[in-house]
Amino acid sequence: MSEEKTELAIEPTSTAAPPSPGSTSDAPDSPKFQKVEDGIVLIPRPLDDPRDPLNWPFRKKCVITGVLSLALFAGYAAPFCGQLNLVQQSVLYHKTTVQITYFNSASSAGLAAGGWFYSPLALKFGRSAVIFYSLLGCLAAQIWAPMMTGAGDYWSYFGSRFLAGFFGMVVSVLGPRYLVDMFFLHQRGRAFTIFQAALNIGASAGPTFSGFIAANLYWPVEYWWSVAILAFTAIIVFLFLEETTFDRREGAVNATPTENWFSNRIQTFFPFLPGNTVIKPATLGEIATVAIMPFKIAISPVILMIAGFDAISFGFYVALNALTPVWLQKPVKAGGYGFTITDNAAFTMVHWFGFLFGIVYGQLVSDRLPLWLASRKGGVWKPEYRLHALWFTNLFLMPLGLGLVGCALQYHLHYMVFALGQFFVTIGSMVSIPVTVNYVAECFRSHTIEATIPVNSMRLFLGLSINFYANAWIAKVNIGWFYGMMAFFCVFAFGFLVVLMAWGHIIRQWTPFGLGEDEEGEHVVDGKSNLAV
Template sequence: MAATTHQDESVSGEKPSGSVVNEETDVQSDGAKTSDGEIILIPQPSSDPQDPLNWSMKRKAKVVATLFLAMFVGFSAPFCGQLNIQQQAALYGKTPVQITYFNSAASAGLATGGYLWWPLSSKFGRSSVIFWTLFGQLAAQIWAPMMTRHDQYAPYLVSRYFSAFFGVTVGVLGPRYLVDMFFLHQRGRAFTILHLALNFGASAGPTFAGFVAANAYWPVEYWWSVGLTGVAIIVVFLFLEETSYDRAEGAVNRQRPESWIKDRVYTFFPGTKVVPPTTWGHTLKVAITPFKIAVAPVILIIAGFDTISFGFYVALNALTPVWLQLPVRAGGIWGWNVTQNAAFTFIHWVGLIVGLLYGHFFSDRIPLWLVARNKEGVWKPEYRLHALWPTNFVLMPLGLGLVGCAMQYRLHWFVMALAQFFVTIGSLVSIPVTVNYICECFRTHTVEAALVLNSMRLFLGLSINFYINPWIDAVGVGWVYGMMAFFSVFAFMFLIALMLWGHAIRKVTPFGTSKSEEGEHVLKGPEDHGF
């Protein structure tokens, strides 16, 4: 049996100095476990009970649930106004498509915010940055419903940018919490659960807002998110913990104070109580690292896939209210009101539930089955990507094609609903799998890798609203979504390239930023364990 120890900021192929593994009990001489049944624990935990890997599942779940709420708020708040576009169009004197530009403003905020919050988290701690950026999002959510004059269209768009700019924090910093707390064979489920908040927030935000403002003037749709953001601030203060831990021999880690109040003050208020003291010069070097990672071929390939698959999902969500609410007399198909549109968005919820169940049962099981099949019990990061065959090679292109058919041939709204269901499943499953894969490729730079991938995958969603009408004029609405379906299949070719040549592609990463867990022995024996 091969056992390894992973430090918090480095990956080592050596066992802890001075520890001896008892092969019968799978426990080191210092009391640390080495395996869970037939699965070897990667990374190997220390014997310290404060090591996040040794925390109870209840304690880990509490942190994940807190991050889930903060991420839900972060991704639901910027898109609250997605359904009430007709009232806003009348107020600002814009077309419905121009009103959807606020989705692009929000996407821009999501794409750029992390480049500030990540370096600041290295100086003040991840939890502190999450806590204080929630206050920024609270201010942005109060700002938006105050923009009720006809000349305040531009300030309204700016409020959506800053809501997302502050709201993206957990999306960037959250993956590191998961890597700190969970073993390699558990991360697929953990990433699926946390990233459910991303898609669920982007879908549920418009749903809640649509029902709240269905029979009222549009600003009221923002106030529920103001209250929920306030709740998130309280929950984060009460329950979020810093998970940084150095397992290097001789490392001195922070001792949590006995006083709960003192621990909260140390965690959230400015200072260096939860992270090692550092200079602003070092913080600047940290800020530059994502740009080094951005040129890595493996990042560019995964980003190419995510840009198309997630970008089309964002575009579909942004434009569906326009298609559903366009009056029949103006050439629309269904001519729904805001309440009907809000009810329609529940199809996203169903897709999210199905995607969550799929990710929970298969995102770890499929890679472990492939590990068992290679007869050596050795891990390869690319095994993660095989979970996307049914969802992103089949369901997502089929869903986009059905959207085109429904629009082109003016079919029943159920066809549109089925299409949205398929696309939602593909989007929900693809995000945690690809983020998890990239984090495992850049084990020592997980936050920077997640930040770069998050920014790149939003580019298409950011821009598509500006050229969708010329695209429709050129080929027709049916073929717009039909082309999206073919592009989705093409994007999956990027993943196939990584499945075949991932090891070689990762080897050419510049600046020495790539260090994966490839080659780790995850299973005790070479036989097929039934995963």
């Protein structure tokens, strides 16, 4: 993403008769009024208003994206800090190691449930304020968890994991709207890749960092680094996060934030004070409408198909992460690898290599590939072009990775085979989330937050539930086919994307309640573009 250097496009030469007065050719969105950067049409067209986030300096956009990514990282790391210390907690609470993994399901349940509450709260108080206070709620849950050191504290600890997920996921729902507000169509793929990478890295950093910290210590100590990072993140959010709400509709009235930094911070983060707000006041009816909207969007065929794909691909990734400590720490004579907590923490570095590959792949492909596809169709945009980035990672790498994990456990192959499988699965998850979230955001341009809520929740349902029936599934088919069937399910789920690639335009027309709004048909690439964006 380069610094925005925009210029008015030259009106294209045409042999047609000049437009009559008042025709749509003179509308602000017509080609002669469009702005172009290096052969790429800027969509949406920025208004001549410095308050429009599209006009903000690129470095300011990067700072806000960085703040959101840090908050997403901290929020997703928090619920999974206790993922590796199974033995100590099983002895303390008198539970089996599999029952201890239920804590991961509690975290996932919190992640799935939280988003349904944040959209109406954001409309009332502003997205930035909701993010700030949710981080403080997650901080409180992280302080609560290490205090649960009594034999009867199993369910209290369980509750702390639920609340850590409930509050920690706030940015995954509200964050995408910031990116859509600040970045142009041809920049969003890379912006979403960086942003969503923070989610995956956070979910992996929780067990990795905590495992190294508590390897030779009692388990409560593994939480305090998360407490520190959440406190630091809340401060950074307070200092740098800004509202990106801006209404581009003709005749719309937008608030002008105060130029005084301290007054701006008070207005942004203390909206409950009388007359103290940086967003438009919302009526109770508007809040109720927004609260109901995710349920309406959830029955859209596009959402159901994307959620079905995500539920399987990301759900199996979550399930793999939750169960891997069980297999690695199980004694060798019982079919495991006999890893210590330190060994297990070191093993999770496999995810970090997967994240690195996924970030590089996303930066290279997520915008270039769809723009190239658009250029082959006369420069006209279709949201489904985004999905083509997943052929390699999710139809090939992810099923292969799950198959390798199953083979490694079934035939007790070297743990590096297990690691290679994890690497491939991580890449598939790392790449698929930003692509699908970006696609959904572009299918529901005016309702980005409400559209991401059901997708975020649905993709977690499988991951949070699988621990409860994993043993029964394995008993039916053996450990190899437990993961082998997951691989075939991933191939099946990719079929949903293939259907959207082929007939997405028709399927999007079936969105109920008239809530769908996308940028299909926009001319995004002109004849001078070299696609070096």
